Amino acid sequence: MLLSKSFIPILKNNPSEAKIKSHQLMLRVGMMKQASAGIYSWLPLGFKVMKKIEEIVRQEQNKIGAQEILMPTIQSSEIWKESGRYEDYGEEMLRIKDRQNREMLYGPTNEEQVTEIFRSSLKSYKSLPQLLYHIQWKFRDEIRPRFGIMRGREFYMKDAYSFDISDEEAFYSYNKFFLSYLRTFKRLSLTAIPMAADTGPIGGNLSHEFIILAETGESKIFTDKRIFDLNTNETELEKNSLEQMRKKYEQYYSVTDEKFNKDEFEKVVSEENRLITKGIEVGHIFYFGDKYSKAMGASVDLPGGKKDFVKMGSYGIGVSRLVGAIIEAKYDDKNEIMKWPLSVAPYDIALVPMINKNDTSALDKAININKELIKNNIDSLIDDTEENFSSKIKKMNLIGVPYQIIIGKSSEGDLLEFKEIGKETQNLSLTKIIETIKKQKNSN
Numbered sequence: 001m002l003l004s005k006s007f008i009p010i011l012k013n014n015p016s017e018a019k020i021k022s023h024q025l026m027l028r029v030g031m032m033k034q035a036s037a038g039i040y041s042w043l044p045l046g047f048k049v050m051k052k053i054e055e056i057v058r059q060e061q062n063k064i065g066a067q068e069i070l071m072p073t074i075q076s077s078e079i080w081k082e083s084g085r086y087e088d089y090g091e092e093m094l095r096i097k098d099r100q101n102r103e104m105l106y107g108p109t110n111e112e113q114v115t116e117i118f119r120s121s122l123k124s125y126k127s128l129p130q131l132l133y134h135i136q137w138k139f140r141d142e143i144r145p146r147f148g149i150m151r152g153r154e155f156y157m158k159d160a161y162s163f164d165i166s167d168e169e170a171f172y173s174y175n176k177f178f179l180s181y182l183r184t185f186k187r188l189s190l191t192a193i194p195m196a197a198d199t200g201p202i203g204g205n206l207s208h209e210f211i212i213l214a215e216t217g218e219s220k221i222f223t224d225k226r227i228f229d230l231n232t233n234e235t236e237l238e239k240n241s242l243e244q245m246r247k248k249y250e251q252y253y254s255v256t257d258e259k260f261n262k263d264e265f266e267k268v269v270s271e272e273n274r275l276i277t278k279g280i281e282v283g284h285i286f287y288f289g290d291k292y293s294k295a296m297g298a299s300v301d302l303p304g305g306k307k308d309f310v311k312m313g314s315y316g317i318g319v320s321r322l323v324g325a326i327i328e329a330k331y332d333d334k335n336e337i338m339k340w341p342l343s344v345a346p347y348d349i350a351l352v353p354m355i356n357k358n359d360t361s362a363l364d365k366a367i368n369i370n371k372e373l374i375k376n377n378i379d380s381l382i383d384d385t386e387e388n389f390s391s392k393i394k395k396m397n398l399i400g401v402p403y404q405i406i407i408g409k410s411s412e413g414d415l416l417e418f419k420e421i422g423k424e425t426q427n428l429s430l431t432k433i434i435e436t437i438k439k440q441k442n443s444n
């Protein structure tokens, strides 16, 4: 892609209305644009990143055997009246009337909708377990939408739902999602820590929030540092291994402020391991048993001829919030340098030729290099503008494409000036550069 033809409206300075670095950067490099309070249009750069995050989330859901569906954004109030949440949800729910005067709503979450789908389709324990998910826009009329897409009113969420025959089986499903979340955030190059959490309006008795550390986060957290050293790479999708994996995390005190208890914290965590800080909630999983299935009559036939309500859990990931969360984790705002993890970068590599009116040989060279890159499925952004070199580099450092090739007038021969943002420049052949990037891509 040629920069001159791309829709990347860059601002000279940080917009004054943005208070945190992700909001600043997203406006600065034109990743999104506010449409109205808490509602955003996604422009090419931001949209590419979000779609890549979505795809990683999807792959990790599929890996644990969850099946993708798509439920509508607009729901009927009827099912919410059955669960009792039509009243309870309060002012955060956007309520709409259609032309027949029917009460509709823009879904803030989908427990009711998915329970309705389940109860009208499956009747036997033999069909269990079922893990269903969708990735869809949500609307919550947040009292204080802020920090850009971090706390929007309209936002993009992956929400999954599990249906099981017993508590024991349901915990197994819960643990599958627990593992899948750890894997997902790792592929996004984030360290997300599972923390015991309150269940809030979803209800229920077992719940974890997945939180990444950030000074600008809205969740206060209290944790035993040692939890950061844990790893889950080799965990199998088998009942016992998953249970042990969750126990490994749960052995360390790690909670958000709703669950915080000072005496307990000081009793179980030695002083040198205590960490009190702030974080961003990027995912939240809940087990709530038959809360919805009972209220809405979602039951299955059991082996002995009896019936029982299915045991359910729900599992959310804030896909649009993750775009901001990755920026909070990776953007060095003092030096104005962003580096996207390659797994979600808007482009794999930036080509920066030095150009002036009389001499476009460096641009020609960039275009030739790009032909090779395309053959190898490497997506590049070529700065074909005639700006001076240092402003070109400044701009690319803000956009955050992780790799750069700098093509000077004098660059001849086979070796190219190759740079990974934040590291030293190397002289490498194009073949070697392609190999490096492909290897990095495959490792994710």
Ligand code: ATP
Binding pocket: 109, 140, 142, 149, 150, 151, 152, 153, 154, 155, 156, 157, 200, 281, 282, 283, 284, 316, 317, 318, 319, 320, 321
């Ligand atoms: P929060 O505590 O941040 O308000 P929540 O607990 O209400 O979030 P959940 O119902 O657990 O949110 O939703 C699942 C995920 O959706 C959250 O972990 C978060 O990543 C994301 N999310 C929730 N609300 C918003 C929002 N207003 N804007 C962007 N993402 C959101």
Ligand code: MG
Binding pocket: 209, 281, 283, 284
């Ligand atoms: Mg939550």
